Amino acid sequence: MTRRVLTGDDFRAMPWRNGGGSTCELYRLPHPQRPDDFALRLSIATVAEGGPFSSFPLVDRTLLLLEGDGMALQFEAGEEVLLSEPLQPLRFAGEAAVSCRLLGGSLRDFNLMVARDWGEASLAVEQLAAGQSVTLDGSRVLVYLLQGQLDDADGSLLPGQLLLLQEAAQTLTATTACRYIRVVAAPRACIPSP
Secondary structure, eight states: OEEEEEOTTTOEEEEOTTSSOEEEEEEEEEOSSOTTSEEEEEEEEEEOSOEEOOOOTTEEEEEEEEESSOEEEEETTSOEEEEOSTTOOEEEETTSOEEEEESSSOEEEEEEEEETTTEEEEEEEEEEOTTOEEEEOSSEEEEEEEEEEEEETTEEEOTTOEEEEESSOEEEEEEEEEEEEEEEEEEGGGOOOO
């Protein structure tokens, strides 16, 4: 079993692929066949102005508004989707031609990206009241704490930190009321059938 807590010292700032801004990369799993690419990536971007999204062919993306008024996403086929409700995930293909228009000032969003030829990943926003526990299990589970404090036998997870768990179950208990983003990812060979 692997348990690792990633903090601001582990995160890295990097430019967007299209050069239009920058993002804070929280976690990157290199692709086993293409080490320069990712199999799985989590990041938080600050979007200060509208414009086109970077293209990520053969990647599934999930976007989640963290702070701000949100944005309107214009897809190539003409569909417009509002991402204005905080913590409501929106999933779309990374190769889709998408541009955004801000609905107010700058915003922060959470990005989950997974290479389709590597595996699958799901994202959920969850809450625990003080004293409640949750058991996490899966090939690869990542928990990004938004508020509160989560404890396990090995220590605490604080807001803005990312917990990585691999290949084992772990029980976390909320010391205070918590809200967190849970990502569960697995390579294709490890994805359980429904």
